[in-house]
Amino acid sequence: MRAVVIGGGIVGLTSGLALRRAGIDVMICERAPEIRAAGAGLGLWANALAVFDELGIGEQVRANGKPSEMYFHDPAGRLLETPEFGVEDHQYLLVHRAKLNDLLADAVGRENIRLATAFQTYEEHHDQVTVRLSDGSAENADLLVGADGTYSAVRAQLVPGAEAQEHPGHQVWRAVIPAPGIAVSEDRLILGTHGCRGGYVRTHDGFVYWLVNQFRSPALTGSRKQQALHRAQYLEQGAPNPVLAELIAATPEEQILHNQIMLVPPLPHWVSGRVALAGDAAHAMSPHITAGATLGIEDAVLLSYLLTTAADVPAALAAYEASQIPQYARVSRLSAAVEHSRTPQEFAHHYAAFSHWMITQEPRHHGPNRVTA
The missing domain is CATH 3.50.50.60 (FAD/NAD(P)-binding domain)
Structure with a gap:
């Protein structure tokens, strides 16, 4: 065959x-x-x-x-627990x-x-x-x-x-960058306001992967970095250490990937x-x-x-x-x-x-x- x-x-x-x-x-x-x-x-x-x-x-x-785990935090850094599910589900x-x-x-x-x-x-x-x-x-x-x-x-x-077809208003920004001298001591996935979610995860080879998603996004303005930074504010409200915003700011513009989500x-x-x-x-x-x-x-x-x-x-x-x-x-x-x-x-x-x-x-x-x- x-x-x-x-x-x-x-x-x-x-x-x-x-x-x-x-x-x-x-x-x-x-x-x-x-x-x-x-x-x-x-x-x-x-x-x-x-x-x-x-x-x-x-x-x-x-x-x-x-090996990573898919647990979420709120914008203030609190873990959103799901006790009805086991560790293996994450x-x-x-x-x-x-x-x-x-x-x-x-x-x-x-x-x-x-x-x-x-x-x-x-x-x-x-x-x-x-x-x-x-x-x-x-x-x-x-x-x-x-x-x-x-x-x-x-x-x-x-x-x-x-x-x-476009998933209306659904946008995503992301990048993988070398650890940029910013203290990234843990992985963090965040569920924020204004339909935003995102975070950062350390890779096995010393890099950091960050991402920002938004449902129901308004019309985009500014550069990719400005767009991502604007949405990061909805993910780290009240957080004592705004690592996501620092990672985005440290990423060269040309390394930031942006997509309108298609279905x-x-x-x-x-x-x-x-x-x-x-x-x-x-x-x-x-x-x-x-x-x-x-x-x-x-x-x-x-x-x-x-x-x-x-x-x-x-x-x-x-x-x-x-x-x-x-x-x-x-x-x-x-x-x-x-x-x-x-x-x-x-x-x-x-x-x-x-x-x-x-x-x-x-x-x-x-x-x-x-x-x-």
Whole structure:
């Protein structure tokens, strides 16, 4: 069996690795001239780490990350406790996106990745799919996987009219910087006023990752640094040591990443006979639940398992869709409960409820790879 994967991000590379371990020949196409990652830090939960363990790279992933905990504080620095949930419901691994992408590319085998090669279109036949690429070539395969992110070109053909949409007023600023001489003695995630949340986390290699998010943001004015600093004031009101504002002020303007958050609307279908979507291409969601990559990694390994156990490719893809569309309807409801929390304490509760649900789900992908989550 042969598969073409579009997208050389975390989900595309994980898809390629899982498919190869299932005995499937894989070619990954990435439109950029190099393997790279947009963004900075990335949280991986226990279910994603279990997948990487079974794919043989768990130790390497952990060596490039820092064990962290997702507890929240209020603007005055008080811990928002969630005694109804256990410590394990708050634990995750903070990794650097670019380093994880490099690790995955090495694991897949860079000879199986075609860089500077964008997807153009596909033609589906009863026994194969023909994938046409930007260099003028055409590849025949048994399966096409669209793991090409929020603005997926594969999705545009598979599900016309399902373009990514703005999450109105939802903005995010972030950066990873060397420890800048500011005393950062602990990690701190803060739920503030005016729809703001953010904080800072120390990485395993001596850097600091800071972020600021805002729901229902007013129109933006000023530089990225000014925008982030303005919102930091809503996160450290009454705090004796305003570390977040100091970190933002110490960050060069050109290193601050800013994004309007985009969402993929619920799709009527994720697959056809020989084409499937995975990761953000299928379900890009708000980063306030810090789980998009983890859930996309599970897409990848479930798809690889079903391809080795179903009668044929169309049957495998139908089973994948039947599993994932209801799953993500539940994710959407849990995510909305977090977003629309009326108080910081309610936000902390709903967040822990989501992570508890996510990491305690019954594994849905067993088989030759022995992958569990």
